[in-house]
Amino acid sequence: MELGAGVPWAALLDDAARVLARGGVVAYPSETVWGLAALPDAAEALFVAKGRDGGKPVQASFVSLAFARAFVHPDAAFDVLAAFLPGPLTLVTGAAAGCPASLAPGGQVGVRVPDHPVALALLERAGGVLATTSCNPSGQVAALTEAQARAMGLADLVLPD
Structure with a gap:
C-alpha cells in the first residue's frame, strides 16, 4: 500500500511531527481502527x-521489526x-532495559508494527516509535x-486516510 495521491503528505507529516514534538496527540488510520499517537515521553497525553x-x-x-528489537x-x-x-x-x-517506562509498565511492552502506509509514514517521521492506543x-x-x-475531538491533528 502507498500513501494516497493528491494529499500533501510531506506537509501533513511535518505538521504531525511538530504536534508530537510539543507533547501533542495525533490521530491516524491503521489496518484495524483509528489510533491516537504520542511520543513515548508524552504518553500521558493519551x-x-x-x-x-x-x-x-x-x-x-x-x-519496523528491526527497530522494535532494541x-x-x-x-x-x-x-x-x-x-x-x-x-x-x-x-x-x-521489555528490554532501554525501553521507556511509559511503554513498559511492569516490565512488559505491547509491541505493534502496523502494516498501513499512513501509520508507517507517521512512525518514520516521528523517529521510529510512538506510544499508541x-x-x-x-x-x-x-x-x-x-x-x-x-x-471525537481527541487529537490535536487528524491525518487523512
Missing part, C-alpha cells in the same frame, strides 16, 4: 485525551514477533473512519 486511567498500559508502535527482551521473543508482525495485532512481551474516549467504541476520529 490518557488525558481519552479520559483514561493512567494505570492502563498503551502499546508501543514501531516503524525494546524487546528476551531475544527469543523476537522470533515470535517476527512470525506475526507487521500486521493488525499487538503482542505483549518482556485506539481513538476513542475510554470505554467507548473506537473510530472506524476519519470522520469519526475528527468528530
Whole structure:
C-alpha cells in the first residue's frame, strides 16, 4: 500500500511531527481502527485525551521489526514477533532495559508494527516509535473512519486516510 495521491503528505507529516514534538496527540488510520499517537515521553497525553486511567498500559508502535528489537527482551521473543508482525495485532512481551517506562509498565511492552502506509509514514517521521492506543474516549467504541476520529475531538491533528 502507498500513501494516497493528491494529499500533501510531506506537509501533513511535518505538521504531525511538530504536534508530537510539543507533547501533542495525533490521530491516524491503521489496518484495524483509528489510533491516537504520542511520543513515548508524552504518553500521558493519551490518557488525558481519552479520559483514561493512567494505570492502563498503551502499546508501543514501531516503524519496523528491526527497530522494535532494541525494546524487546528476551531475544527469543523476537522470533515470535517476527512470525506475526507487521500486521493488525499487538503482542505483549518482556521489555528490554532501554525501553521507556511509559511503554513498559511492569516490565512488559505491547509491541505493534502496523502494516498501513499512513501509520508507517507517521512512525518514520516521528523517529521510529510512538506510544499508541485506539481513538476513542475510554470505554467507548473506537473510530472506524476519519470522520469519526475528527468528530471525537481527541487529537490535536487528524491525518487523512
